[in-house]
Amino acid sequence: MNSVITLEKVNKVYGNHHVVHNLSLRVNEGEFLTLLGPSGCGKTTTLRMIAGFEVPTDGAIYLNDQRVNEVPPYKRKVNTVFQNYELFPHLTVAANVAFGLKMKRVKRSEIKDRVAKMLSLVQLEGYGDRKPSQLSGGQKQRVAIARSLINQPKVLLLDEPLSALDLKLRKQMQFELKRLQRKLDFTFIYVTHDQEEAMTMSDRVAVMHNGNIEQIGHPRDIYERPQTRFVSDFIGESNFFSGEFDKNVDDQWLIRSKNGFFTVSANPAFETDKKFYASVRPENILLSEAPVDGFSISGTVIDNVFIGGFTRTIVRLEDNTEIKKTTYSKSGILPVDQKVYIHWSKEDAVIVDTEPLEK
Amino acid sequence: MLKKINIFKWFTILPVYLWMLLFILIPNLYIFAMSFMKRGIYGGVEWGFSIKNYIGIFHGMYMSIFFQSMLLAFETTVICLLIAYPFTMFIMNKSKIFQTIAIATVTIPFMISSLVRLFAWITLLRTNGVINTLLLHLHLIHQPLSILYTNGAVILGMVYMLLPFMILPIYTSMEKIDGGLIEAAKDLGARDLNVISNILIPLTIPGIFAGSILVFIPSLGYFFVSDMLGGSQTILIGSLIRDEFLTARNWPFGAALSIFLIILTLVVLRIYSKLGGKMDDLGV
Numbered sequence: 217m218n219s220v221i222t223l224e225k226v227n228k229v230y231g232n233h234h235v236v237h238n239l240s241l242r243v244n245e246g247e248f249l250t251l252l253g254p255s256g257c258g259k260t261t262t263l264r265m266i267a268g269f270e271v272p273t274d275g276a277i278y279l280n281d282q283r284v285n286e287v288p289p290y291k292r293k294v295n296t297v298f299q300n301y302e303l304f305p306h307l308t309v310a311a312n313v314a315f316g317l318k319m320k321r322v323k324r325s326e327i328k329d330r331v332a333k334m335l336s337l338v339q340l341e342g343y344g345d346r347k348p349s350q351l352s353g354g355q356k357q358r359v360a361i362a363r364s365l366i367n368q369p370k371v372l373l374l375d376e377p378l379s380a381l382d383l384k385l386r387k388q389m390q391f392e393l394k395r396l397q398r399k400l401d402f403t404f405i406y407v408t409h410d411q412e413e414a415m416t417m418s419d420r421v422a423v424m425h426n427g428n429i430e431q432i433g434h435p436r437d438i439y440e441r442p443q444t445r446f447v448s449d450f451i452g453e454s455n456f457f458s459g460e461f462d463k464n465v466d467d468q469w470l471i472r473s474k475n476g477f478f479t480v481s482a483n484p485a486f487e488t489d490k491k492f493y494a495s496v497r498p499e500n501i502l503l504s505e506a507p508v509d510g511f512s513i514s515g516t517v518i519d520n521v522f523i524g525g526f527t528r529t530i531v532r533l534e535d536n537t538e539i540k541k542t543t544y545s546k547s548g549i550l551p552v553d554q555k556v557y558i559h560w561s562k563e564d565a566v567i568v569d570t571e572p573l574e575k
Numbered sequence: 576m577l578k579k580i581n582i583f584k585w586f587t588i589l590p591v592y593l594w595m596l597l598f599i600l601i602p603n604l605y606i607f608a609m610s611f612m613k614r615g616i617y618g619g620v621e622w623g624f625s626i627k628n629y630i631g632i633f634h635g636m637y638m639s640i641f642f643q644s645m646l647l648a649f650e651t652t653v654i655c656l657l658i659a660y661p662f663t664m665f666i667m668n669k670s671k672i673f674q675t676i677a678i679a680t681v682t683i684p685f686m687i688s689s690l691v692r693l694f695a696w697i698t699l700l701r702t703n704g705v706i707n708t709l710l711l712h713l714h715l716i717h718q719p720l721s722i723l724y725t726n727g728a729v730i731l732g733m734v735y736m737l738l739p740f741m742i743l744p745i746y747t748s749m750e751k752i753d754g755g756l757i758e759a760a761k762d763l764g765a766r767d768l769n770v771i772s773n774i775l776i777p778l779t780i781p782g783i784f785a786g787s788i789l790v791f792i793p794s795l796g797y798f799f800v801s802d803m804l805g806g807s808q809t810i811l812i813g814s815l816i817r818d819e820f821l822t823a824r825n826w827p828f829g830a831a832l833s834i835f836l837i838i839l840t841l842v843v844l845r846i847y848s849k850l851g852g853k854m855d856d857l858g859v
Binding site for chain 1: 755756763
C-alpha cells in the first residue's frame with residue numbers, strides 16, 4: 217500500500233514546551249485514520265503541521281514521498297475542515313465552495329459545474345445563494361467539507377469537525393462522513409478526543425499521549441489489546457490488577473496480588489521477574505460465589521447501577537479498590553452485600569505495563 | 576423602590592439633557608433662524624424673513640470653494656486610508672502588547688492642543704525651518720523649498736490631525752476577524768495578496784466606511800488647519816464661514832453657509848447608511 221503522508225520523528229517545541237515528541241506515522245492511501253487523545257496531547261499540532269500552519273522543529277513530513285516541511289499551506293495539496301467551520305461570512309455558500317477553485321483560476325463555467333456537483337454530493341442543492349449565517353450547524357459543516365473536497369486534496373484533514381454539533385446530529389454526521397469517505401475513496405486524517413467517534417469511523421486509530429503515539433491499530437485491536445496502561449484507561453473502561461509473577465501453569469501465569477491470586481495468558485514478550493499490571497474490561501469480569509481455579513480475589517458487591525442497556529455492578533475488594541463489572545442481561549445480577557469471587561477468561565486480561573520488582 | 580431608581584436615573588441624566596439643550600440644540604436653532612434674516616449695518620442681525628442668503632450660496636465663487644473643500648476632504652480621506660490600512664495590518668500581526676502600545680502612540684498626541692501641534696508643524700515646514708535647514712546642510716538643495724503655505728501642507732496637516740479617526744475604526748473591525756478565516760483561506764490556496772483582497776478588505780468594509788466618514792466630515796470644517804498651514808492660499812468652507820462671521824460681519828450669510836454644510840454632512844451620512852454603514856460604528 218502506498219503511504220500518502222509520512223511523518224518521520226517529527227518534533228514540535230514551543231519555548232520549553234515539547235508538544236510533539238519524535239512522532240512517526242504512515243498514512244495509507246484511502247484510509248480513515250484518527251488521531252485520538254485527550255486535550256493537550258499534541259494531536260491538533262500534528263494536524264496543523266501536516267496542513268502547513270506549523271513548521272516542525274525537527275523531523276520530516278512527506279506528502280507522496282516529497283518533503284513538505286516548509287511548504288506553505290496554499291501550495292500543499294492538503295485541505296482542512298476546521299473545528300469552527302471557518303466559513304467566509306461575507307460570501308454565499310456557492311462562493312465559499314468555489315473559493316479554492318477561484319484561487320487556482322479555474323474557468324468560471326467549470327467552477328459553476330463543479331460547485332453544483334459538490335453541493336449535491338453533500339445534499340445542499342438549492343442552498344448555493346444563502347449566506348453561512350442562514351445555515352444550521354450541520355449544514356455549515358457540510359459546506360465546510362464541500363469547500364475542502366472540491367480541491368481534490370490528496371488528504372483531507374478534519375480537526376474535531378463535529379464537536380460543535382449536538383449529540384444526535386453528531387451521530388448522523390459521523391455516519392455521513394464515513395459514507396462520503398468510502399464513496400470518494402479519499403484519505404481522511406481525523407482529529408478527535410471522542411473515542412466513540414474514533415471507534416465508529418476509523419480504519420485505524422492512533423492513540424496519542426504526551427506528544428507521541430501510544431498505540432496505533434484497528435479500533436478493535438486498540439480496545440481489546442491495549443498495549444499501555446494509558447490506552448486501556450483512556451479507551452473505554454478498565455479494571456487494573458497488579459502483582460508479581462508466582463508460577464507458570466500450563467502456559468498460564470499465576471500472579472500474586474495484594475488481594476489474592478489471578479491468572480493471565482503467558483506472554484513471552486515479558487520477562488517474569490517483574491511487577492505486572494493487567495487490564496480487564498468491565499464486561500469481561502466474571503463473578504461467582506465460590507473460588508475458581510487460578511483465582512482467589514474476593515470482594516463484596518456494594519452497588520448495582522442500572523444504566524439503560526446494562527447494569528454496572530461495583531465490587532469492593534479487601535484493600536478497598538473498587539472493581540466495575542457490566543452485565544447486559546437481566547438475570548445473573550448478584551445482590552448488594554453478597555460476598556463474591558472475581559475471575560475472567562485468561563485471554564481477557566491484557567498485560568499493559570510492568571515495573572521492576574522492589575527489592 | 577422602583578420609583579427611587581427612576582428619580583435617581585433622572586437626576587443623573589438631566590444635566591446631560593440640559594447641556595445638550597443649552598449648548599447644542601438652542602444654538603443650532605438660533606443659527607437656523609438667523610440664516611433667514613438680514614445682516615445689520617454694523618454687524619449683528621435684523622429681523623425679517625428672506626431666503627436671499629441661501630440663493631447667495633449658489634454663486635460661482637462660493638460653489639468653487641465648496642468644491643475645493645470637498646476635493647481636499649476627499650484627498651485627505653484617501654491618503655488617511657492608504658496609511659491607516661497597511662499600518663493596522665502591520666500591527667495586527669504583532670503581539671497584543673505591541674498593538675496596545677501602537678494604538679496608544681497614535682491616540683496620545685491628541686491629548687495635546689491641536690494648535691500647539693500645528694505650530695510644531697510650522698517650525699518643521701517653514702522656509703528656515705527644520706526640514707529646509709537639514710536639506711540645505713546636506714547639500715541636497717540649494718534654495719529652501721516652499722513647503723509651508725501650500726495645498727500639500729494643508730493636506731499634510733489634515734491627514735496628521737485625522738489619521739487616528741481612520742486607524743481606530745479599521746483596527747476595531749480588523750480585530751474582530753477570526754484568525755481561523757485567514758488560515759482557511761490560505762489552506763484553500765490563497766496567497767497573501769488574495770487573502771487581503773478576498774477576505775481582509777471585504778470583512779473590514781464597516782471600519783473603512785466609518786473611518787472615511789469620520790475623516791471626511793471634519794476635514795470639511797477644520798479651517799484652522801488651512802489657516803495655519805495654508806496661509807491665504809487655501810480657502811475652505813470652514814474658513815469661509817469663519818470669515819463671514821468675524822471679518823465680513825455678515826452673520827446671516829455665515830449662518831446659511833453653516834446650515835448648508837450641515838445639510839451636506841447629513842447627505843454624506845445618508846449615503847453612508849444607504850450603503851449599509853452603521854451609525855454605531857461612528858460612535859453616534
